[in-house]
Amino acid sequence: MTPVSPADLAARIATHRCPGETLVVGITGSVAVGKTTLARQIAEALPAGLKVEIVSTDGFLKPNAVLEAAGLSMRKGFPESYDRAAMAAALAGLKHGAVKVPAYSHTSYDVDPAAARTITGADVVLVEGLGLAPDAAGQRPPLDLLIYIDADEDDIIAWFLARFMGLWDAAASDPSSFYARFRHMSEGEARQFALSVWNGINRPNWLEHIALARLVADIVVVKALDHSLSA
Structure with a gap:
């Protein structure tokens, strides 16, 4: 494996650009593996003259009320929890004109209609x-x-637990946070609960669905515990 940086990935992405066209690049991997961070780092490393937008697929999750009515509340993040037709239409539309993309609130853990935005004229869209x-x-x-x-x-679990516990800790002073509902737990109980979420929900989703993207990916990067990348 050869070490790579976000700048290396940005340079590789830039070679695929065609002037006047929007390049749509997906970034995926397990929950907590660092997709949002890598997208931001790549965006910052792309040439300054390019108009770059970042879109989160979270916005294409079905609203909580819809998931609950369909008995899918515990399947959020699984393929059936997404409006796949809307996401496919939006991704295709990015190459042809203005597209309104939905947004997701990580405070309410639900789709936020008020936060939707319109993307047009981007050189690169990182999804x-x-x-x-x-x-x-x-x-x-x-x-x-x-x-x-x-x-x-093991590394993904470490990142997932660190993120969960950080949000759990922050919720002590933010009653509007989704994680406020877990504040009745002790720190040890919260950590055990987070681990149960990984084992019962996120791990099966990763192994059964998310990891299939590796087989059709154009670029596969491997992330180490210290967040360094190799390819």
Whole structure:
């Protein structure tokens, strides 16, 4: 494996650009593997003259009320929890004109209609999140490039627990936070609960669905515990 940096990835992405066209690049991998961070780092490393937008696939999750009515509340992040038709239409539309993309609130953990935005005239759109794995027919969403972030499970668990506990801790002074509902737990109980979420929800989703994107990715990077990348 050869060390790579976000700047290396940005340079590789830039070589695929065609002037006057929008390049749509997906970035996916397990929950907590660092998709949002890598998208931001790549955006910052792309040439300054380019108009770059970042879109999270979280906005294409079905609203909580819809998921609850369908008995899918505990399947959020799984393929059936996304409006895949809307996401495919939006990704394809980015190459042809203005597209309104939905947004997601990580405070309410629900789609936030008020935060939707319109993207037009972008040179590069980085689409980060879940829902980018191929479907049952082996077809991935309409992307020009797909980057898959791989990592050892022990490292992903460490990142997931650190993120969960950080949000749990912050919720002590933010009753509006989704994580406020877990504040009745002790620190040890919260950590055990987070681990149960990983084992019961995120791990099966990763192994059964998300990891399939690795097979159709154009670029696979491996992330180490210290967040360094190699390819």
